[in-house]
Amino acid sequence: MPVFAVIGHRARTDGHWSLNDMPGGAGRMDVLCRVVNTSFFLSHDLRRDVVCYLVLRGEPGPEKTIRFQGDRLxxxxxxxxxxxxxxxxxxxxEAGPEFRESTKGVSVRVGGLVRLLGEHSFALLDEQGEDIRVAERLPDAFLLSDHLNLDEEELALVGDLPCFSVGPRSLHADHTITVLLNELDRRGP
Ligand SMILES: C[S@@+](CC[C@H](N)C(=O)[O-])C[C@H]1O[C@@H](n2cnc3c(N)ncnc32)[C@H](O)[C@@H]1O
Known part of the structure; x- marks a missing residue:
């Protein structure tokens, strides 16, 4: 079951933004939308085994986590x-400490990266990591950043995680997921 989590450094934590202004007023929510799409969409089908978390760290706070579950979406x-x-x-x-479903397969809770890191054995995706083409085993859960680098607080939290690269160039987060899913597809179940 591939699990993806992406950190949205400026992504708003309330609903006071417009679908017409996701790159601006919503804090680069467009990046997170593309991550969701690439995590699930096949041609005319969905990847039902994928779970995708969006960690929203922007205004007004507190941090929230949104979970997309392929098997319920x-x-x-x-x-x-x-x-x-x-x-x-x-x-x-209204979000509390436990996930509440807003639409089928989509849930939200208050809280961010610290709690999520305790719930899955994440590996970090970064171009400096071990090449996924030569890695003997790949983990199930992968953490990415949005358009910004990880900040110092985040680096302190993820410093000890295993780290994997999909190639030598810095890609957009959604493209990174596409390459990784392709590698997982090729390896088979
Ligand atoms: C646009 S990049 C992040 C911003 C970038 N670090 C910068 O210089 O501003 C988005 C995310 O995709 C992932 N990523 C990008 N290229 C990658 C690669 N070649 N291998 C693994 N992960 C990659 C990383 O998690 C990265 O944080």
């Missing part, structure tokens, strides 16, 4: 606005 279409609308609905729901 409904109402997700391949355009960015569709993912954006599901995220917005999740953020309009």
């Amino acid at each position: 409904r109402h997700l279409n391949p355009d960015e606005r569709s993912a954006g609308s599901l995220i917005k609905k999740a953020l309009e729901l």
